[in-house]
Amino acid sequence: MATAALPSFHIRRLNFSHPLLLNLRTHSLSSSSTALASLDSVSSEPAQSNTSTTANPRNDNVKAKPTSFYPKRGQTLELECESIAYKGKGVCKVADTGFVLMCDRVLPGERFIGRVTRKKDNYAEVKKLKTLSPHRDAVEAPCEYASHCGGCKTQNLLYEAQVRAKELQVRELTVHVGRFSNKELETIMKPIVPCDIQFHYRNKMEFSFGPKKWKPQELLGEGSSNNNDDYALGLHAPGFFDKVLNVDICLLQSEPANRVLAAIQDIWRESQLGLSPYNCRSHAGFLKHLMIRTGRDAETSLPEIMVNFVTASYEPDLLKPLVEKIEAIPEVVSIMNNVNTSVGNTSVGEMEYTLYGKPTIREILRGLTFQISANSFFQTNTRQAEILYKLIEDCACIKGDGSEIVLDLFCGTGTIGLTLARRVKHVYGYEVVPQAISDAGRNAKLNGIDNATFIQGDLNKIGENFGNAFPKPDIVITDPNRPGMHMKLIKFLLKLRAATIIYVSCNPATCARDLDYLCHGVAEKNINGCYKLRSLQPVDMFPHTPHIECVCLLELS
Numbered sequence: 001m002a003t004a005a006l007p008s009f010h011i012r013r014l015n016f017s018h019p020l021l022l023n024l025r026t027h028s029l030s031s032s033s034t035a036l037a038s039l040d041s042v043s044s045e046p047a048q049s050n051t052s053t054t055a056n057p058r059n060d061n062v063k064a065k066p067t068s069f070y071p072k073r074g075q076t077l078e079l080e081c082e083s084i085a086y087k088g089k090g091v092c093k094v095a096d097t098g099f100v101l102m103c104d105r106v107l108p109g110e111r112f113i114g115r116v117t118r119k120k121d122n123y124a125e126v127k128k129l130k131t132l133s134p135h136r137d138a139v140e141a142p143c144e145y146a147s148h149c150g151g152c153k154t155q156n157l158l159y160e161a162q163v164r165a166k167e168l169q170v171r172e173l174t175v176h177v178g179r180f181s182n183k184e185l186e187t188i189m190k191p192i193v194p195c196d197i198q199f200h201y202r203n204k205m206e207f208s209f210g211p212k213k214w215k216p217q218e219l220l221g222e223g224s225s226n227n228n229d230d231y232a233l234g235l236h237a238p239g240f241f242d243k244v245l246n247v248d249i250c251l252l253q254s255e256p257a258n259r260v261l262a263a264i265q266d267i268w269r270e271s272q273l274g275l276s277p278y279n280c281r282s283h284a285g286f287l288k289h290l291m292i293r294t295g296r297d298a299e300t301s302l303p304e305i306m307v308n309f310v311t312a313s314y315e316p317d318l319l320k321p322l323v324e325k326i327e328a329i330p331e332v333v334s335i336m337n338n339v340n341t342s343v344g345n346t347s348v349g350e351m352e353y354t355l356y357g358k359p360t361i362r363e364i365l366r367g368l369t370f371q372i373s374a375n376s377f378f379q380t381n382t383r384q385a386e387i388l389y390k391l392i393e394d395c396a397c398i399k400g401d402g403s404e405i406v407l408d409l410f411c412g413t414g415t416i417g418l419t420l421a422r423r424v425k426h427v428y429g430y431e432v433v434p435q436a437i438s439d440a441g442r443n444a445k446l447n448g449i450d451n452a453t454f455i456q457g458d459l460n461k462i463g464e465n466f467g468n469a470f471p472k473p474d475i476v477i478t479d480p481n482r483p484g485m486h487m488k489l490i491k492f493l494l495k496l497r498a499a500t501i502i503y504v505s506c507n508p509a510t511c512a513r514d515l516d517y518l519c520h521g522v523a524e525k526n527i528n529g530c531y532k533l534r535s536l537q538p539v540d541m542f543p544h545t546p547h548i549e550c551v552c553l554l555e556l557s
């Protein structure tokens with residue numbers, strides 16, 4: 001699951017600081033106390049207090065000075081997690097000084113021993129060594145890999161507590177990054193929409209092949225060997241592109257997708273097949289990734305599965321035994337091979353071959369049928385996407401007289417625009433990926449929609465003439481990926497002055513920043529904001545992960 005990389009064009013000076021949000025700003029603050037005070041607010045805790053009950057530094061290496069505590073790398077501390085912040089990390093503070101430590105896989109209220117692994121200017125990162133007392137909302141994670149896998153981070157937190165923490169995070173970011181008051185949010189911000197189905201909700205999983213099964217420190221030495229049995233197929237260890245945790249089942253994907261994974265795990269290491277995993281350090285080996293996608297047959301609504309092998313070269317005979325094994329699974333209707341000869345880790349091939357069945361599968365969303373190819377973007381939680389798109393439609397308040405123009409920015413395969421097209425005059429969609437644009441056009445045809453135009457273009461590089469390519473829209477939908485919108489696009493929207501903007505975001509930090517720009521302006525660039533935030537609706541699309549989606553309605557003020 002990708003983490004946000006915030007490019008420098010997004011930075012600006014704000015009167016707050018958050019250790020994990022520093023690159024949202026133009027100037028990093030030298031004083032850790034300012035950072036701590038702001039982190040307090042971002043993480044929903046009261047401002048830094050000397051009476052904090054958290055984090056008693058049990059200093060093995062140095063004696064902590066209460067007023068100028070700074071941890072050493074390797075030092076172990078007894079800590080208490082106070083809250084969950086951006087990227088799902090637990091926030092802990094050192095008693096007396098309030099120095100902030102960030103730790104993966106700890107839950108609010110949990111007391112634990114941690115070791116300092118990394119120091120930054122105004123905070124440090126800690127690895128949990130041992131839980132002393134768990135959080136009251138701790139539950140047993142159903143997945144055997146949950147404590148080591150880079151996919152789920154909070155399976156061991158009661159789902160209700162997960163969504164509470166996500167809602168709080170959106171609120172705090174909107175206040176401290178977006179500069180909206182708590183009072184304003186009382187009427188604007190809606191309670192988070194939880195996800196009814198918390199397992200088997202993902203329609204796409206991508207696993208990687210690796211030459212060695214990665215094991216966490218505590219399991220090292222258990223059953224490792226030097227033959228093919230040690231080859232890995234699974235998910236990356238958190239933070240490592242070259243370490244693969246072998247998984248035989250993933251509780252986030254569908255049941256037939258797990259049957260496919262099990263069938264492949266069953267045979268791919270057999271030495272007579274001559275299959276080798278790609279080694280991303282030596283660049284030797286054949287099998288790079290395995291992508292399993294679950295769609296639905298438009299007529300029967302039964303699941304249909306696409307399997308995509310990403311390989312370093314085109315050798316269909318080598319894949320034949322795997323293809324024969326999985327084509328016997330009734331739900332498998334498509335087996336693809338993307339050949340990627342580059343040394344990079346991407347799963348998009350330079351060439352794509354159909355090894356069995358058809359080259360696309362189908363999915364139904366808000367009554368429309370979408371054809372999805374191996375590399376198309378499609379919302380990964382279809383059921384929750386229905387709810388998300390309904391919220392977007394509600395925000396759009398379409399008149400129904402077919403008079404409105406919709407501009408769908410970052411349109412992907414056109415799904416949002418197409419679900420609105422039948423009730424408006426015309427939809428114009430913009431997207432950088434050429435294949436997504438051709439999928440969008442094909443999906444329009446498939447559904448008999450002829451009032452949608454999809455244009456390939458980079459929205460980070462729009463020129464002065466961008467607005468000449470379409471009539472002035474009544475409704476703008478903008479759904480950027482995690483870095484949010486480029487300043488050029490913000491300026492364009494402020495000049496365009498469309499009556500309604502619906503901002504769909506998968507990163508509440510950049511969302512809060514962009515809402516601030518659109519509503520309050522960009523003082524350092526002498527730009528005035530001209531929108532009013534009318535509603536802010538967090539939606540949980542991805543239980544057990546730190547990801548949060550929001551739908552924001554902005555109206556011209």
Ligand SMILES: C[S@@+](CC[C@H](N)C(=O)[O-])C[C@H]1O[C@@H](n2cnc3c(N)ncnc32)[C@H](O)[C@@H]1O
Nearest residue numbers: 377410411412431432433458459460479480481
């Ligand atoms: C979060 S997805 C949204 C897709 C679509 N709205 C949907 O709901 O399925 C963001 C989309 O923005 C596209 N994108 C990313 N950077 C872009 C850029 N600089 N210019 C245009 N599109 C971009 C991505 O390829 C991706 O399809």
